[in-house]
Amino acid sequence: MKSRLVYMDHGATTPVRKEVFDAMIPFFQEQYGNPSSLHTPGRKVRQAVEEAREKTARALGAGAEDIYFTAGGTESNNIALRGAAKERAKPGHIITSSVEHHAVLDVCQDLEREGHWVTYLPVDQDGLVDPETVKEAITGDTFIISIMAANNEIGTLQPIREIGSVARDCGILFHTDAVQVVGQLPVDVNDLNVDFLSLAAHKFNGPKGIGALYMKKGVKVDPLYRGGSQERKLRPGTENVPGVIGLGRAVELAVSEIPGKQKKLEYLRDRLIEGLIGIGDVVLNGHPQKRLPGNVNVSFKYIEGESVLLSLDMEGIAASSGSACSSGSLEPSHVLSAIGLDHPTAHGSVRFSLGFGNSEEDIDYVLEKAPPIVERLRSMSPTYHAR
Amino acid sequence: MKSRLVYMDHGATTPVRKEVFDAMIPFFQEQYGNPSSLHTPGRKVRQAVEEAREKTARALGAGAEDIYFTAGGTESNNIALRGAAKERAKPGHIITSSVEHHAVLDVCQDLEREGHWVTYLPVDQDGLVDPETVKEAITGDTFIISIMAANNEIGTLQPIREIGSVARDCGILFHTDAVQVVGQLPVDVNDLNVDFLSLAAHKFNGPKGIGALYMKKGVKVDPLYRGGSQERKLRPGTENVPGVIGLGRAVELAVSEIPGKQKKLEYLRDRLIEGLIGIGDVVLNGHPQKRLPGNVNVSFKYIEGESVLLSLDMEGIAASSGSACSSGSLEPSHVLSAIGLDHPTAHGSVRFSLGFGNSEEDIDYVLEKAPPIVERLRSMSPTYHAR
Amino acid sequence: MYNDKVMEHFNNPRNVGEIPDADGVGETGSFKCGDTMKLYIKVKNDRIEDIKFQTFGCGAAIASSSMLTEMVKGKTVEEAAQVTNQDVADELGGLPPMKLHCSNLAADALQNAIADYKDHKIKQQSL
């Protein structure tokens, strides 16, 4: 393999930062007590866990008692949505969007099987949900609205604050999957009017296998799992202590650095978009401005995403694709379909998601390697020759 | 605090072993790719995850495709029981015991709320379930039996193989919560006739926040969480990669060392039991022979467990108790009640759970420190003076 | 879990024991958590001259018993009767919420001991 690695798949996951790993180290072999234990080794660990909870809360403008640690973004989403549904005596109505992550969409589909009914709101060609459509979809039976803060594929930022006001005015619970946003852009749960917010540490240079759910004081859900009384019974089981510590440190660092990082990533992002579009027959997916600082999603016309990915990979560039062939499913991404891309264009999509370690040289490198790859693949393509 | 620490709470959790932590290290900052990613950094990690799955399978005599990684013992239990219930079209009957961990008992209680009905089998004074009572409890509606392999409080080992045969003969699913047994005693899923088996890495010197569920080929459950296709959709969400690697290494090591470790722990255990009983008015809880190699659970009559724990803690000895006051609930442990202990005796229970690092000197130290503690507390006790 | 003051009282409880010729004895127990407490008072000129306790209880129970005896020793019986469970917990610098009920035993036992003392006095007077 090439020794050079230009990692541009931060939307999938990120490396743990040195400061974060250093904070975690003592909790494997030294401070290993169970935070539920009464003895000193346990109590010390309890204290560290609660400090991490406070850090997490502070990063979101929340109270520590509103933060529940989970095993990741998927679990946070499931607890919020399914828990809210389970809390109800009878089936009800859910509003979500057609571009949510599967960890929301598939929960909704499962809840439909159980008798609930769901409105999957459409989005415009940039991937935006219109808050007016949320308002219109509300019925007397609507009990929860779930709209993601930013889309993981095309990076589009949703008008969460506006949707939050609609939900609040109607007295309906509002959940936002902020897995892609926390640590990238400022988030304040009160400002956003959310009742639930999901996050995952591994998206902002924290460890995998740990996440959190913000749940507003007074909101009640029926827990999915039963067992011990950890996380006030919302998420029982011995705490993933090193994970919790890592999450606390990672969120604290990431949020404190947003101002500088956001500007840097936006600059690199826009340079990369411009350079890729310069190849010709390349279109940007997602909103040109309202998008995650590190997200670049383009469709290379006439060629297929997996082939592009494999070719990039051979040059040491790690990216991802919404093509069916790369996902293991046979359909192209539901997000690309929802913004109206035709099949071939959707199949040619590639996502470069920038993060912490990326530099100007990385952009140069990609812009040097991508054109010949595209050219080579196009030279093989029947649709390119027939265009 | 005392600098000496004699950790005898391995039943609650254990330190991560050096070999295990060393195996995990590369997966935080270097091999951080998402195993679902198509690129080289992702594919390398996928391979490591699958190797860990094979190690876990080998340790249980299972096939790799029957191992599903979870976030811990609680999640494994919940997925098995609730998943099996969710898979059914209509409510049915569950058989379990009255001494299960809350991560089984409380799931059963929640399923009762949803219309299922549950038989909580009694145990004898040593904590044993009689396989005959399992057979008698079976009805045409029984769809799952869940009996733990060893009790976490009193250490009693259940006749899992026999109960497994009963279940198999009747064509009923059988789950065993083996969280306390894996890594301590040999386990072979085929020999035990189980369809599901739960384990948690942090009980055998692996990391917290990771566990596994063995689910026999052909068995179907309806997943609780929805999202990505990780763990064949049984447990979606980005894999806790360092956790998985740690689990694989820990289970491999622990299982390979059972022969020597078991003998050593049994020897230390029996010395400790003997010494504590020698104090006088101290009774052993749980089965004298059929018990976990490292489990010592005694009741100090006339005094209360939390006070004993706090006093031991001040001498640097970490133990745990089934007393109400130490658990946060107001009831004494349901396990101690189930074996017929009266309230005061249950309140005086203390568990010393031995593990990897414990030595003969640790036993000597406890046997030196415990008697004066017991004497001091008894001197304050009205029931001791009135005996 | 417990603060230093609580641990100090747990470690060095004041006034542990019994008073064989007590003027009042109060007993109380929590059916819930199983703790039991016995309190003895010696009264002179309507003042609590001596007080001792015995307890089968957890850290909170032992510390709050010890604290209570210190708080009321030397007080008049009427003053002592005013001391509440909350006062004891406050004097200890706070207790974990789930431990408050354990600490309630102490002041309850004192109430019983005072009642017992008054009972005796009335009986003696009516002799």
Add this chain to the structure above:
Amino acid sequence: MYNDKVMEHFNNPRNVGEIPDADGVGETGSFKCGDTMKLYIKVKNDRIEDIKFQTFGCGAAIASSSMLTEMVKGKTVEEAAQVTNQDVADELGGLPPMKLHCSNLAADALQNAIADYKDHKIKQQSL
């Protein structure tokens, strides 16, 4: 995911391109995954003298097209018609299960090209 042989064919695909004066052209597409494939054959003395392909497809599609063209070049039309999708996958040393359908395009396109060639021949003979 893909083995070395697959990646080698992906990287250096044999027989890419078109044959302007082909004797048979086969096209096929997967409605499911969106891949498209076009195959050209030049036949002489009933043997496939030249073969070229174009594809809009993933790694598996490109590699299996390349492999197929190598496998059938020089074979008689009848021999070539016997080559199955499975043969191509086997010759590549295996493909990930979820990628098998992508590789199916190659042999399917060949069948179509052969049918097209035969069609032409019949038409020419019947002229």
